[in-house]
Amino acid sequence: MDHLRALVLNSTYEPMQFTSARRALVLSMLGKAEIVESDGFYIRTTTKSYRLPTVVRLNRYISPPFKSYISFSKKNVLKRDNYTCQYCGVSKAELTIDHVIPRSLNGVSTWENVVTACRKCNLKKGSRTLAESGLRLVKRPVRPKFLAYASTTPDNAPRSHIESWAKYMPRLSR
Ligand SMILES: [Zn+2]
Missing domain, CATH: 1.10.30.50 (DNA Binding (I), subunit A)
Structure with a gap:
């Protein structure tokens, strides 16, 4: 379940970033975000199982980082x-x-x-x-377009996740 991602929305429903579904669940448990969408994926502990979110919305507005580039590190x-x-x-x-x-x-x-x-x-x-x-690169390295702003979806995401994200990401092609 570690590979599953969730979209984090600002309180205004603007897409902010992707995080792990597990972290999104924790945000909701801490009262920092509410679960907006989820689907059939669960995380199980020894005693309980929790439905993993695909979209969460922050309870408080976070001002977006107006950074035009992502620092190289x-x-x-x-x-x-x-x-x-x-x-x-x-x-x-x-x-x-x-x-x-x-x-x-x-x-x-x-x-x-x-x-x-x-x-x-x-x-x-x-x-x-x-x-x-004789080594080959998995993909060509490029400057990332975003690490903080959601504009493309994570690779290998389940179809159901992409569909739920698309509602909040108008520019996303389905
Ligand atoms: Zn290696």
Whole structure:
């Protein structure tokens, strides 16, 4: 259930961001948000089961961060890459960041040249180029359009989730 995401709406119903469905549930339990939509996914503890939300609405208005760009940092690179090695796709490993064009070849630290890599792939690649290493990128690294604002839906989301998000994200193509 860890991969399930929920859309967080501002108190004005504007889409704010995606968070884990588990965290959205916690927000509602803390009285910080109300559950607006949910579907057939549950989380079970030893004694109880809870319906996971797909959309929650914050009880208090949060002023949106008027930041035109997302700062480049290791933390944000990991977030952009969904904490997944961009060479082999593992996520349950010690994650590092890797320069696609190595620094020894004047590779720069930019969104386009830095990816999340597990230690194994990072070692395997070493200070070689992509072609030399024989490794392939899961996807081309780009500057993320948003980490804070919801404008696209998370990958591999259940169809039912996308349908419930679409109601609150008018620009979202169904
Ligand atoms: Zn890897």
